[in-house]
Amino acid sequence: MFEALRKMILPIIIIVLFFFLGMIVLQWGLDITRRGPGANFDAAGMVNGEEISWSTFQRTYSNLYQNERGDSDEDIPISRTQQLEGQAWDQLVGELLLRQQADKYNIVATDDDVYLYLRSNPPAYLRQAAEFQTDGQFDYQKYMSYMADPQAAGLWASIEPVVRADIRKIKVQQLVTEAVHVSEFEVKQAFLDAMETIKVGMVNVRSSSLYETVPVPEKEEAREYFDSHREDFTVEERVVLDIVKSSKQATEFDEERARITAQEIQDSANAGADFADLAMRWSDDVGSSANGGDLGWFASGRMVGPFDSAAFAMKEGEVSSPIKTRFGWHVLKHFGYKNEAKSQSDPAVVKKAHVAHVLIKTRASIETIDQAWNQIDQFHMLAGEEGFDAAADELELEVIRTDPHIAQSRIMQLNGDQEALEWAFSNELGAISEIRETDNDYYVIRLAEKVPAGLAEFEDVESDIQKELRTEKLMRLCRDTINVLHKKVQKGTTLTKAAEELELKYDISQSISRAGGMPQVGSDPKAVGAAFALTTVGQISEPIEYSAGTVVFELLQKDTPDLTLYNDKHDSVFTAVVDFKKRRAYTDWFEHLIAQSEIISNVTGEVRRR
Known part of the structure; x- marks a missing residue:
């Protein structure tokens, strides 16, 4: 069938598909998570001599990022984006290792394999495609009609390479796990453990x-x-770091700008602008902005202090001046009060207010972030020319010295940035890092001291x-x-x-x-x-x-389990035990495969050799 489909390819569409195979183990903790600032490499990394391009890495990372962010307007914290970069890298490494194993064992996906796979197991991205849905649900009959339609040949031809790659990975897993054997004793013991x-x-x-x-x-x-x-009492090798930071956090100027924005919203509302429109356009409260900022009815004490006080001091129809809370600046519009029973079981009457609001969060402005970057960039340049301490003195920046840290510890001054320790243990004494960042700061570190492993001191x-x-x-x-x-x-x-x-x-x-x-x-x-x-x-x-x-x-x-049920449960228990042993066998095999592979990551510069 697919030979025929290939002959009928129509230049109708090009579909870009990102398919991540949800199998037993693909994403492994390779501790390779991020490209260092200023890196300039032709590829994101190599696995057993085979490159992973930056464009491939960026596509995979972008897909994970968008899935994480969803429909939210909120930015994802730096610490989480670093984790997503690590997941993207680990995923690509896993995919490539499986493909290399498929090549090694001459595993192929035939046309019949492709057809049967698509027919019996439509991938999630096809199930979700509008062309194959009826009333928002996957329509298998419509899907099968498309498979038989010559006019859809371009679609199936564009999907075919992805499907073939997936089938080859599945066959690798089957090859790894086909030797798994489950004895009758194991099945019965599993039954007894579950039922006793x-x-x-x-x-x-x-x-x-x-x-x-x-x-x-x-x-x-x-x-x-x-x-x-x-x-x-022995200690591992430890490192001491000197840290210079430049803060990316909001300044008083940013705070005042947020207050002015909130004041402008109050002025607009008082001038006749529709408050709901203002909330939908300006509010940073994603939970209420879509509803025009409406928070519904609430009793006193439900909201944060200053907000709550204002809500129960306002008159119906009034628009408040900007109110500062730990969340930012709020402008409230009041729709009135009512009294009602506290609950069905408690007839006590409580007063409730109906309020909508616009929230303006205080964020670091582009100017603040640029200023922080320029400051740390200037420090980094001077540190290379004049020395770390001299640069800090000239720019009046504090040098923070850490306690000794082992490789697996957490440096609180750097929000636990593990890559900083990885850098320190792989560099020479006195080395100065590239510019790095956490959610709140840019920073540069110097390897101040290496404390060798040996017997520990009592202190x-x-x-x-x-x-x-x-x-x-x-x-x-x-x-x-x-x-x-x-x-x-x-x-x-x-x-x-x-x-x-x-x-x-x-x-x-x-x-x-x-x-x-x-x-x-x-x-x-x-x-x-x-x-x-x-x-x-x-x-x-x-x-x-x-x-x-x-x-x-x-x-x-x-x-004691009713052994008369054993025969009835035997097949399901057998399947569960087989699945468990296959997962464990595959996990062990994949872990060994990683250990035996040469993995070079330009995402962080880490090298994992055989």
């Missing part, structure tokens, strides 16, 4: 409940522990030791408390009575399964396993120390 339920009583002493009773260990105790475990680990010692004491107290309880039970006291005597809480769970976890202990495998190991109603477990404390269980009810 228990109801337990428990006394659970969590370390968090005793936190205030155990003080932070004194410095002398921490020092004694440090000295006796000296070899246990570096003192707080960690104190936390560890305190945790040990808390867990020991949990264990000792439950042991006292358990000894009482062993001497014949019921668990409920023993808990009462020790002023501990005895809780009864709902009916729970292994997969659902347990109240208070969550899904901790040690605790859950101990509870399900109980076989006889009334049986009490040994004290179980788990990640958050110590617990003891009493079996109150155990519902």
